[in-house]
Amino acid sequence: MRLVIGGREFDFDRRVAVMAIVNRTPDSFHDRGRTFALAHALEAVRTAAEQGADWIDIGGVPFAPGPEVTVAEELERVLPVVEAARELTVVSVDTYRPEVAREAIACGAGVINDTSGLRDPAMADAVAGTDAALVITHSLAAPRTPHPSPRYDDVVAEVRSFLQQRVSVALDRGVRPDQVVLDPGPDLNKNTVQSLELTRRLDEICELGHPTLAAVSNKDFIGETLDRPQPDRLAGTLAAVVFCVLRGARIVRVHDVRATVEAVRMTEAMLGWRSPAYLRHNL
Template identity: 80%
Template sequence: MASACPEHSLLTSRIVGDAEKRIIGGREFDFARQVAVMAIVNRTPDSFHDRGSTFALEKALERVKQAADEGADWIDIGGVPFAPGPEVSAAEEIDRVLPVVTEARHLAVVSVDTFRPEVARAVIEAGAGVINDTSGLRDPAMADAVAGTDAQLVITHSLAPPRTPWPSPRYTDVTAQVAGFLRERVALALSRGVRPDQLIIDPGHDLNKNTLQTLEVTRRLDEIAAVGYPLLAAVSNKDFIGETLDAAQTDRLSGTLAAVVFCITRGARIVRVHDVAATVDAVRMTEAMLGWRPPVYTRHNV
């Protein structure tokens, strides 16, 4: 099916770049006309939204199956939150995520949220198709861990290392600085052997950014997407939604869905969320309105 209009087709080509079609975790994605829904499964006792509800292995595996049944394209498994908290060793992180990777790889593309190269190597060997590095290659050895493999590497903007406080972040032009950071880290990854068709970028909604800064990045997200790699938007239930709507942590679904749809229209091609079923519906409807997918059936006034 053709794009909805020529102008949008040109915008899509400019935003996504030359490698719209990719094989990720053994599955094909065409980011010129498709958005991947990434479900969040945290094996942590202190994650900001689910508060440890999937920390137990049995609960994590149940959530993996539920997410796949609800239509998740990717499942992102985390063993250490970004926010400040107790130290978690690399060995403990591997123990947390590896059994979930093994079970999830048959159900969807598996992503692992980690900033440690040794964890990345272990989970890639176990079948993970994506390494989601929220530190933005703070350790350049992460690029070495991904180079020469079939895994994708998500490079995320942040100012501080994970688990490190960074109060009152300051920017002169937050969107331009985020885009510049991502260009620099992409260049670093390429210099260490990561292929262009392995790279994904993430502006890091709320990571070392206040609500006004995150809203501005979101409003100008097309400038980030113009860096030229598929863009991931991790907006689910975040504080910029809560502060904008005066909504408690458990009451941010409608704001999350609005942010997801807005981000797609500004160039996002992967969305990372907690509420999979509602997001899948919102994403598929957005794809249809953009002219990227046909309805499941047509009866009305036919």
């Protein structure tokens, strides 16, 4: 599966793309505003690129409920970071607003990461006719909307069906199949047991035939499984990342770039996809 995304070629038969997270939000669930200031966001972009990130995902509005952020505010947060990152790596913008997507693509974003799962079909219109990739994510509720106690008869079957339906919407509106990336959305309107089941059966999502993104970094299903607070979930995150790769994920979205790049590259080498950086031992 060779795809050109953001002007760069990715061979997803033999490589995994590491997507770094840079949020220009004061209330992001993990970094709690650490990169909200523009200078801190730009420094995070440079650091992520130096540490080997293949993509950088820039967000201006969290998924979780919180204060209203206008379209103008979101653009003001996101576009300067897109401009700074576009020469360094593939740039993704995490947004559910078609108007933000259009501006981001015009500014140089190569990926639109829609956590709403095309709740507004106009998002597909914004991407159609461009070279940008579109990440379609599963959730039950719209972003910024609480959804306590989510219920599923079979979480994997229902997530898979939702994603199939939303892909059909995208294709009907002119998005090419090679532009589509799928994210089953662990933790998004799912409890820990449901997220673990979804991760365990991730191969059933990958069978849909589009690159699958695993957005597992520091999520609550890891914290509740291991009884670890937000700042202490790296080991669990790396285990989840490697497990998802073995189940078929080809993009992993993470906060801790260097550790994840090394875990992913080691996994690729053990699978026979990547040669060692050098050979010296016992030669």
